[in-house]
Structures are given as C-alpha cells and as structure tokens.
Amino acid sequence: xxxxxxxxxxxxxxxxxxxxxxxxxxxxxxxxxxxxxxxxxxxxxxxxxxxxxxxxxxxxxxxxxxxxxxxxxxxxxxxxxxxxxxxxxxxxxxxxxxxxxxxxxxxxxxxxxxxxxxxxxxxxxxxxxxxxxxxxxxxxxxxxxxxxxxxxxxxxxxxxxxxxxxxxxxxxxxxxxxxxxxxxxxxxxxxxxxxxxxxxxxxxxxxxxxxxxxxxxxxxxxxxxxxxxxxxxxxxxxxxxxxxxxxxxxxxx
Numbered sequence: 001x002x003x004x005x006x007x008x009x010x011x012x013x014x015x016x017x018x019x020x021x022x023x024x025x026x027x028x029x030x031x032x033x034x035x036x037x038x039x040x041x042x043x044x045x046x047x048x049x050x051x052x053x054x055x056x057x058x059x060x061x062x063x064x065x066x067x068x069x070x071x072x073x074x075x076x077x078x079x080x081x082x083x084x085x086x087x088x089x090x091x092x093x094x095x096x097x098x099x100x101x102x103x104x105x106x107x108x109x110x111x112x113x114x115x116x117x118x119x120x121x122x123x124x125x126x127x128x129x130x131x132x133x134x135x136x137x138x139x140x141x142x143x144x145x146x147x148x149x150x151x152x153x154x155x156x157x158x159x160x161x162x163x164x165x166x167x168x169x170x171x172x173x174x175x176x177x178x179x180x181x182x183x184x185x186x187x188x189x190x191x192x193x194x195x196x197x198x199x200x201x202x203x204x205x206x207x208x209x210x211x212x213x214x215x216x217x218x219x220x221x222x223x224x225x226x227x228x229x230x231x232x233x234x235x236x237x238x239x240x241x242x243x244x245x246x247x248x249x250x251x252x253x
Contacts, residue, residue: 004049004119005029009039009065010081011057015104019052019081019111026112036060040068048076050099050118055082055089063089066096077118081106087145094148101149103232110233113240117151128173128243129153133163133189134205135181139228143176143205143235150236160184164192172200174223174242179206179213187213190220201242205230 006023008030010016016032023030031048033039037059039051051069055062066078077099082089085103093101099118102110130152134140140156147154157163161183175193179186186204193200204217207228214225223242226234 005031005044005047006050006052006115007031007033007039007044007048008052009033009036009057009062010052010054011035012054015054015081022108022111023052023115026115028115036062036065036068039065045074050115051076051078052115053078053080055080055093056084063092063096066093066098070096079114079118090145090149094145098149099151107233110236113236114151129155129168129171130174130176130239131163131168131172132156132176133158133160133181133186134176134178135159136178139178146232146235147176147239150239152239160186160189160192163189169198169200174239175200175202176239177202177204179204179217180208187216187220190217190222194220203238203242 006028008016008019008023010019011034013034016034020030020032031044033042035057039045053062053065060068062080069076078097079100079102080093080098081102081104083104090101100114102114130147132140132143132147132154134143134156135158137158140158144154144156155168157166159181163169177186177189184192190202201223202221204222204225205228206213206225209227217225224238226238
C-alpha cells in the first residue's frame with residue numbers, strides 16, 4: 001500500500017490520539033493537529049493526501065478551514081467528523097466539496113472505508129454514481145445527502161418513469177429503489193430494466209417490508225432489501241458490497 005499522510009485536525013486530545021492510531025493501524029501515515037492554525041503552519045500540509053477535520057473547534061472551525069484551504073488553492077479531500085451533526089453544517093460542507101461527513105462516534109470500518117473512498121478523488125475525476133428512486137421527498141433529500149457524505153456522486157428521482165427518461169441511467173453504478181411507489185413500483189422497475197438489458201446492481205428500500213416482496217426482489221437479482229429506517233453504516237456497507245461485487249463481475253467478464 002502506498003504511504004499516504006492522513007492529517008487529523010481535532011481540538012479533543014483523546015479523539016486526536018485515538019483516531020491517529022487507528023489510521024496508522026490501517027497502514028497509512030498519520031499526523032495530528034490540535035487546531036486549524038497548527039495545521040496551516042505545518043510543512044506536512046503539503047504532503048497530506050486526506051484531511052479529517054472536526055467541525056467545531058476554537059478559533060478557526062472546520063468549515064472555515066475548508067474555505068481557507070480552497071481559497072489558498074489546496075485540493076485535499078476532506079472528511080468531516082463531528083459530535084454535533086446538523087443538516088445545515090452537513091449541507092455546507094458537502095456543497096463546498098467535502099468527501100464525507102461522519103458523526104462521532106464512528107466505527108473503525110466506516111472510517112477505513114471512507115478514507116479509501118477519499119484518496120482516489122485526487123487522481124480520479126469520476127466517482128461512482130448512485131441513483132435513488134423514491135416518491136417521498138424527505139427520504140430523497142436526506143438519503144441523497146447521506147450518499148454524498150460517503151464520498152459518492154448521487155442523483156435522485158421521484159418516480160421510476162423519471163429515472164427511465166434520464167441519461168444518468170447509463171452512467172450509474174448502483175440503484176437504490178423504493179418498493180412501493182405510484183405508477184411503476186420498484187419491483188416493476190427492476191423487471192423493466194432487466195428486460196431492457198440493464199445489469200445495474202439494485203438495493204431495495206421499503207417502509208413496508210414483507211416476505212413475498214423481499215423474495216421476489218432477491219430472486220430477480222437484487223443485492224439487498226433494507227427496511228426503513230436504516231442506519232448510515234448499514235447503507236454504506238451495502239453500497240460498498242454492491243460496488244465490490246460489480247468490480248469482481250467486470251474483472252471476470
């Protein structure tokens with residue numbers, strides 16, 4: 001594994017130390033900084049491949065540091081971490097180009113996978129595109145933002161029909177589809193795509209889980225069938241497993 005320096009900026013000493021040690025256990029080099037100011041004064045900033053930044057810090061906070069780095073011409077992938085997650089901070093961070101926005105406490109595996117997804121951003125223009133189809137506007141909005149916070153591109157559609165009219169269907173790496181929707185439902189969309197020759201990995205989500213729908217979806221080739229509400233980590237793990245399966249299929253084709 002190439003040695004990337006992952007820099008952690010957090011005013012909490014225990015978080016800084018434990019996160020730095022965890023990153024080193026993944027096989028990366030790590031450096032810890034207690035403030036945005038100490039990072040900006042460090043020569044290691046030039047060598048950093050990924051930044052992990054706390055949102056709330058004394059002095060220059062994480063979002064201000066992100067803006068400062070962008071204005072200074074730095075294009076370092078940023079993963080935000082926070083114990084005070086809120087929609088507005090998440091939205092501002094992601095719109096400004098953050099790779100991910102993780103709520104403390106996060107699991108070791110979640111951090112490892114997020115760092116792995118962040119590192120290629122410097123050298124690879126295209127990231128996996130995840131498409132979401134759900135007639136519930138609030139679910140579309142929050143799930144799209146969540147997918148983007150994992151480091152993926154995301155687009156949302158309010159119906160199967162609107163998805164089928166989109167040119168993004170040709171570019172997608174994974175579909176997340178609600179089961180029950182007006183017009184063409186999720187299972188019908190799955191059949192339509194298969195009949196049209198699409199082989200897009202599909203994750204079903206539903207607030208009305210039942211054994212028959214689950215069985216029909218999985219028998220038709222769905223990757224997963226998740227009951228709403230699902231937690232962030234479960235969705236990330238499912239997407240990552242889906243993309244890994246897709247990569248293996250491509251290599252063996």
